[in-house]
Structure formats: C-alpha cells, structure tokens
Amino acid sequence: MNIKVNRILFGLFIILLHSCQKKIGPEDVPVTSLSLLDSATAVSEKVKPLMEGVYSIRGDISNFGQDMVLKWNGASLSGFSSKNSSYIVLKSGEKNGNLYFEGYWRYAESQQTGLISLTLEKDNGASDLMIGKKPASIKIKGTLWDSKTYFNFEMNYIRPLSVHSKAFYIIGHRCGGRNSDRLPASENSLKMIPLSEQLGANAIETDVQLTKDGVPVLFHDDYLSTRLINETYMIGQIRDYTFAQLRALCTLKDGQKIPTLEEALEVVVDKTNLKLVWLDIKGTDVIKALAPLQTKYMNRALITGKKLDILIGLPDETNFNEYVGLNISQNHPAICELNEDFVRSAQAGFWAPRWSLGLLTDRVKQMQKEGVKTFIWTLDNTQLVKRYLATDEFDGFCTNYPSIVAYEYYSN
Amino acid sequence: MNIIRINKSTKFYMNFRINQSPKTNFKMKSIVVLLSALFSCHWMQAQSNRGEITNPLYTISIHGDVGFLKMLAQSGVLKKQSNLSYSFGALWEPGHLLNIGIESGFLILEKRSVEKMNTDFGTTNFKASLTSIPAIVVFNMKLHKLNLYGGLGASYTTSSIEAFDLKTITSRWLYTYYAALGYSYPFHRFGIGLKGSIYSFSKLNKTDVSIMLDLSFDVLNW
Structure with missing residues (x-):
C-alpha cells in the first residue's frame, strides 16, 4: 500500500475512534420495591x-x-x-x-x-x-x-477507622463528581451536595458564574451544551442569559434547575456536615457578587454550631487582581491556585497546586509553616491517591472519586 | 423589547475527551465512517484503474436544495417540528469514482414557540430557534443511479431565545458530520431529484434529518 492509502486508513481509524464514544451522564440508582425499613425507627446516635x-x-x-x-x-x-x-x-x-x-x-x-x-x-x-x-x-x-x-x-x-494527626479534607469536585462519573445527580447541583457526603467527601468544590443580571449560579462549562443541560436551543454562555431565562427555560441533565450559589450554601449549612466549600470562580466580577453570601453563610453556620470555611477560589491572575483590589482578605478567606508568592500577596489561607506539579514536599512544608493549608487537585487515580496520602503532607485532596480517597484514608 | 445580539468568538470545540456523544451520534458517525470506507475503497480502485480511462471528463457542478428538516431526539423518536431549510454546494467531478465538494446552506434545526408559558417568574411568551450555516467538505460517489455523500466540517450555529420581554442571540461553531443519499434525473446539463440528508452536531448531541428537492447544474465540462 502506498503512503496515501495509509494516510486515508489512519484518518478513518481516528474517525472510528471518535465515533465509539459512549453516552455517559447522570444515571439513576436501583431502588427496591420491598423495603426492610418499613415501620423501622431511626438508628440511635449512640x-x-x-x-x-x-x-x-x-x-x-x-x-x-x-x-x-x-x-x-x-x-x-x-x-x-x-x-x-x-x-x-x-x-x-x-x-x-x-x-x-x-x-x-x-x-x-x-x-x-x-x-x-x-x-x-x-x-x-x-x-x-x-x-x-x-x-x-x-x-x-x-x-x-x-x-x-x-x-x-x-x-x-x-x-476502627484510621486516626490521623491533622484534619484532612476530602473535597468532592463539582460538588461530588462529574456528569461523566455516572452519579445519580448532575454535577454542581443541589442533590449532589448531600450525596457528596455519602460518597465520602467532607468538603466540596463548586464552580460559580454570574448570569447576565448578576446572580451567582453553579455551572462549570464555558458554554451551555447538552453535556450539562437537556435543551438544545441554548448554546451561549451563562452570562448571556438572565437568571429567569436560565431557570425557566433549561434544566440540568437529571432534570434539576441550575442552582444559585445561595441555594447551594443553604443546603450545605442546613442539610450537611461539610466542613469546607471551595468556590471556583469562572469569569470576572464574580468575587464582588459572592463575597456577601460568603459572609452570610459562614455566620449562619457559626450560629448553628458548625465550623464551615467558604473559600473564594483564585484560579488565575485576573481573579487574583480582583480579589486583591477589593481588599477583603481579612474577612473573606481565599484559596489560591497560583504559586506561593501570589498566595502570600493575597493573604490567602489556602494554597491549591495542581497534582501534576508533583509532591512539592519542601514547598508544601514551607507554606504549612506559614499557616497555609495545602490542597492538591484533582486526584482521581487510586495509585496516585495512595502515593500522595503516604507522604502525609497535604491537608486535603480535591477529587472526582471521594469514595476512593475515603477508602484509602480511613483504612490505612 | 430589548434586543441583544452577542457575537461570540469562533471557538472551535475539538476536545474529544469531554464530548459526550449519545447513541444517535454514534449511529450517525458510524454511517459516516462506513461511507468514508466505501468511498476510499472505490477511490483506491479508481486509482489503480487510472490508465484505463482514456477520455477523462472533468466537471464542476453546483446544486441547490430546498426541503424539510427535522431534529431527532436522543431517544431516536422524531420530534414534531419540521422546518423549511435550504442547502447548496459545488462538486468537482474529476472523472474518477470519488468526487469532492463543499456544502453549505441555512438549516433551521429547532424552532418552538409557547404562548403564555407559566414559570416561577410569572407568565411569558416563549420563542426559541436554533439555526445553522454549515461549511462541510463533502465526498460524493455515484452508486448505480444513486448519489452517496459523506462529509465533515463545522457549522456556525445561532441560538435565539425570546422570553420575559428579552431576546438573546448567541452563536458558536460546532463540529458537523454529514451523510446523504440522493437520486438525480439528468436533463441536458441539469439534474433534478430528491436528497435525504442527516446532519450531526457536536455539543448538541442531536441528529437532524432532511428530505430536500435537489436541483443541479453542470457549470463546467472539459
């Protein structure tokens, strides 16, 4: 066969690979029709x-x-x-x-x-x-x-479950997992928040964007698409639509509405024992809009006797500059994904390097000496989870599979 | 009423890893793959028989189509709406079995309208439309009296939403897969026939089918 034919066959092979993707999204879990729990009472806290x-x-x-x-x-x-x-x-x-x-x-x-x-x-x-x-x-x-x-x-x-010397955060990515992880709820949804605890998480990471009329909502992607919503006729960005349009005209893959940040924080405080919420900021001017909600729900958690940290994520220099410009670091804790100099400048109490940067042993120790907690993201592979846990360096892992981290953390 | 037009950058979504294709897309893409394989085989055969063609005829033809287009739901059930759509293209016929061309048009993928829709935000009239202008590289082959087409390209897709006295228009480029089967009756340099096409769009995870009246004209012969 000549080179041209080989090229055509290679091209066909690539197209074939692309065509072999499976449909993946939120999936229901089985439910029994004959329940043992009929007429049962709640299990004692003891x-x-x-x-x-x-x-x-x-x-x-x-x-x-x-x-x-x-x-x-x-x-x-x-x-x-x-x-x-x-x-x-x-x-x-x-x-x-x-x-x-x-x-x-x-x-x-x-x-x-x-x-x-x-x-x-x-x-x-x-x-x-x-x-x-x-x-x-x-x-x-x-x-x-x-x-x-x-x-x-x-x-x-x-x-008994393993006891570790310091508090450890198992942070459910996108409120507990992605749509592609076939969980029974859509990513970044209200149902996913309590589910994340059942999957082993004690903290969540979520994505915050502003609607056209300035309402902070939870949504990950840059554009609306059938990966996250059911409707085909909306293909723009979150900030192209008003909150009323988004709520009335589209639904998440599992049928839920796109939640506001306020609704999500209400669920966190009132219906879970989650210890930390990491707000990953998407776009500009989001920090100013969500800062009052951060204060409101951290205070609300305190009143109900819970210790809850709600952190403003600083994923890039634009958000970093916005945060520093607002001069709110005293009362609005942040988690910075940039390097240590940015963490210090922002006076952020949390640092979140990407896992692919490696173990960063000396750098993590230095930040911890300075009182900065360090989370690694996004750790999904079992072998990597074991390897990173074995170092006992990090204060938490952000993961799409909290159940994997929970097993490794509590069993060893 | 406020009318807002948002011009988006033409961001091209080629990240296969996060693209979640449904079964309809899978079937559509499989058809494209099979057609492409068929074309390739015939093209290879044509290449090997090249010396036997003594009087090669080169033709450039143009065609225009008008007809109805329907969006298939993910379950494969036809949705009720079908919309008038148009397509046009040009084809270079180099005297081999495989011809190559470009295809475009104006496709109304989805159109819906609800009067006095009840929502949590009160009652509103709701109108939505999704239109697409494809730019597709098409491969064509004549099989007996039928024309087979298969192609890949991108579509400039525009969404228009009207609700709560606000109209929002957004646009973006989407990957597009195309396959069609047509019959054309030749009449001098003209041709008239019917063409059934299927379009599949990335990010929409939906497939559209169309039946169109096909008019073609051989612009150049040499």
Missing part, C-alpha cells in the same frame, strides 16, 4: 461512632475487595472498598432490636450497580451498640443483587 470501622468481607461475592470501610453520614451509612473502586450507600433503620440497611452498590469508575441490604442482628452486636457499648464482635449479614442473581455475604468488624 450506635454510629461505635459501628464505624474497617470490616472484612466473606462470602461468594467478588464485587468488593477483602475489606470495606463503613462510615455514617447522618441517617445514611456508606461503605468504601478497594476492588473496582466500589462503594455502597444505604438508608438505615432499627426494628425489633435489629439494625437494617438497604440501598445500592456501585463501581465508581463504571456503570455497574445493584441493590444491597445489610442486617445487624441483636445477637451479633446490635444490642450492645444500641446501649452505647462496644461489642466484642460485630457481624453483619448482607445480600447483594448483581443483575438477576443475588449473593449472601458476611462482614466482620476488624478495626
């Missing part, structure tokens, strides 16, 4: 800290690894395992002295999912837990549905 820990898994299932981290988030119990980056999200209830859990399992990096239920019987540790006593052993019986087959398995308590 149970939760005693039950959290690392459990071994035995049985015929191959969906998870050899162990699983179980962690409570309000009334919901989550589990994180190593194999296939799997996680479970369960509702809970107490009935006849037994504890019941049901929900779904999912692989973080694929679309495989199914139903799962757990039972902790009174004789297997539930009785002791309910009176606030640590039982000698905890044995949980489980059933997992994979396609049309079900498998029984058993989980046994091995050890």
Whole structure:
C-alpha cells in the first residue's frame, strides 16, 4: 500500500475512534420495591461512632475487595472498598432490636450497580451498640443483587477507622463528581451536595458564574451544551442569559434547575456536615457578587454550631487582581491556585497546586509553616491517591472519586 | 423589547475527551465512517484503474436544495417540528469514482414557540430557534443511479431565545458530520431529484434529518 492509502486508513481509524464514544451522564440508582425499613425507627446516635470501622468481607461475592470501610453520614451509612473502586450507600433503620440497611452498590469508575441490604442482628452486636457499648464482635449479614442473581455475604468488624494527626479534607469536585462519573445527580447541583457526603467527601468544590443580571449560579462549562443541560436551543454562555431565562427555560441533565450559589450554601449549612466549600470562580466580577453570601453563610453556620470555611477560589491572575483590589482578605478567606508568592500577596489561607506539579514536599512544608493549608487537585487515580496520602503532607485532596480517597484514608 | 445580539468568538470545540456523544451520534458517525470506507475503497480502485480511462471528463457542478428538516431526539423518536431549510454546494467531478465538494446552506434545526408559558417568574411568551450555516467538505460517489455523500466540517450555529420581554442571540461553531443519499434525473446539463440528508452536531448531541428537492447544474465540462 502506498503512503496515501495509509494516510486515508489512519484518518478513518481516528474517525472510528471518535465515533465509539459512549453516552455517559447522570444515571439513576436501583431502588427496591420491598423495603426492610418499613415501620423501622431511626438508628440511635449512640450506635454510629461505635459501628464505624474497617470490616472484612466473606462470602461468594467478588464485587468488593477483602475489606470495606463503613462510615455514617447522618441517617445514611456508606461503605468504601478497594476492588473496582466500589462503594455502597444505604438508608438505615432499627426494628425489633435489629439494625437494617438497604440501598445500592456501585463501581465508581463504571456503570455497574445493584441493590444491597445489610442486617445487624441483636445477637451479633446490635444490642450492645444500641446501649452505647462496644461489642466484642460485630457481624453483619448482607445480600447483594448483581443483575438477576443475588449473593449472601458476611462482614466482620476488624478495626476502627484510621486516626490521623491533622484534619484532612476530602473535597468532592463539582460538588461530588462529574456528569461523566455516572452519579445519580448532575454535577454542581443541589442533590449532589448531600450525596457528596455519602460518597465520602467532607468538603466540596463548586464552580460559580454570574448570569447576565448578576446572580451567582453553579455551572462549570464555558458554554451551555447538552453535556450539562437537556435543551438544545441554548448554546451561549451563562452570562448571556438572565437568571429567569436560565431557570425557566433549561434544566440540568437529571432534570434539576441550575442552582444559585445561595441555594447551594443553604443546603450545605442546613442539610450537611461539610466542613469546607471551595468556590471556583469562572469569569470576572464574580468575587464582588459572592463575597456577601460568603459572609452570610459562614455566620449562619457559626450560629448553628458548625465550623464551615467558604473559600473564594483564585484560579488565575485576573481573579487574583480582583480579589486583591477589593481588599477583603481579612474577612473573606481565599484559596489560591497560583504559586506561593501570589498566595502570600493575597493573604490567602489556602494554597491549591495542581497534582501534576508533583509532591512539592519542601514547598508544601514551607507554606504549612506559614499557616497555609495545602490542597492538591484533582486526584482521581487510586495509585496516585495512595502515593500522595503516604507522604502525609497535604491537608486535603480535591477529587472526582471521594469514595476512593475515603477508602484509602480511613483504612490505612 | 430589548434586543441583544452577542457575537461570540469562533471557538472551535475539538476536545474529544469531554464530548459526550449519545447513541444517535454514534449511529450517525458510524454511517459516516462506513461511507468514508466505501468511498476510499472505490477511490483506491479508481486509482489503480487510472490508465484505463482514456477520455477523462472533468466537471464542476453546483446544486441547490430546498426541503424539510427535522431534529431527532436522543431517544431516536422524531420530534414534531419540521422546518423549511435550504442547502447548496459545488462538486468537482474529476472523472474518477470519488468526487469532492463543499456544502453549505441555512438549516433551521429547532424552532418552538409557547404562548403564555407559566414559570416561577410569572407568565411569558416563549420563542426559541436554533439555526445553522454549515461549511462541510463533502465526498460524493455515484452508486448505480444513486448519489452517496459523506462529509465533515463545522457549522456556525445561532441560538435565539425570546422570553420575559428579552431576546438573546448567541452563536458558536460546532463540529458537523454529514451523510446523504440522493437520486438525480439528468436533463441536458441539469439534474433534478430528491436528497435525504442527516446532519450531526457536536455539543448538541442531536441528529437532524432532511428530505430536500435537489436541483443541479453542470457549470463546467472539459
């Protein structure tokens, strides 16, 4: 074959590759029609800290690894395992002295999912837990549905969750994950915020843009497109449309409306225990518009007894200059993605270098000496998560897969 | 009523990694790939038979089409609206099996109108339209009496939204895939026929189909 023919075949191959992309977006999770939780009461708060820990898994299932981290988030119990980056999200209830859990399992990096239920019987540790006593052993019986087959398995308590010397932030990117991560809610949406906690996050990063009439809303992309919204007739930028137009005429992929920053912060304060919100600024003049909301919701969190940091993101020099020009660093904490000199100039209490810059050991230590917390972004690969965690340097990771970071952090 | 026109920079979206194509796009692109493969095979055959063509005839033809265009929903179900659209193009026929040309036009991809629509912000009349001016490199091949077309290019796509007494117009370039099948009855240097086309646009993740009356004219023969 001559060179021309080879070139044509190569071109065809590239086109073929492009055509083989799959449809990926928010996906529903399975819901059971026969609930064990009917007529069950809420699980006592005494149970939760005693039950959290690392459990071994035995049985015929191959969906998870050899162990699983179980962690409570309000009334919901989550589990994180190593194999296939799997996680479970369960509702809970107490009935006849037994504890019941049901929900779904999912692989973080694929679309495989199914139903799962757990039972902790009174004789297997539930009785002791309910009176606030640590039982000698905890044995949980489980059933997992994979396609049309079900498998029984058993989980046994091995050890408590790892305790680390300093507070660590698992920051859910775009409120917990991207649309392409097949989560049951759209990225940067109100439903995603409480879901991020169930996925293992204790903080979120979100993207803020201004509408034409100056309302800060959550939206990542430069342009509206069917990657994030359902409607085809809106293809401009967020700032091209008024808030009324955006709210009335378009919906996110899972049917929710595009949220305002105020609505999102309200959910964070009132419905979650998240410790930190990182506002990634998109565009100009956003900082001035969101600063009053930052103050309002940090104060509101304080009143309700929560310690919540809301940080203004400074991703580039334009936003840095705007922030410095407003002279608000005293009362409006910021997180700067530029180098250390910019962090110092902005008097930002947080630094966020990109993970691809490497471990930055000396530079991170220096910033921490100066009282600056350092977060790395966006860390999704399991091996990298392990490597960065092993250094024990960073104060937090921003990730699209909080469940992976949660497993590695709490199990080691 | 305020009318605002926003001229966008012609940012070209070629980031394949974040482009989420639906099944309709996949099918459309597969068709383009198959057609391209078919063209390539015939082109290679034509190349190998080059010496046998004793009297090559070179032709440049132009054509214009008018007809209806419908947007396919992601589920593959036809939406109700179909809109009058136009296309035109030129084709160089170098005497081989594969011809090459350019294709453009004015396509009304979507048009909708709702009177007295209830929203959280009160009642409003709502009008929306999405139009496109494609610029596509087209490959054409005659298969028996049918004309096969396949092409790639970009479309200058404009969205117009009218609601709450405000009209907003925005435009941007989108990647475009094109495939068509037509029949043309020759009459001296003219041709008249029908052409069915499909267009697929990046970022919209939707496919449009059209049936158009096709008029062609051989401008130059040598």
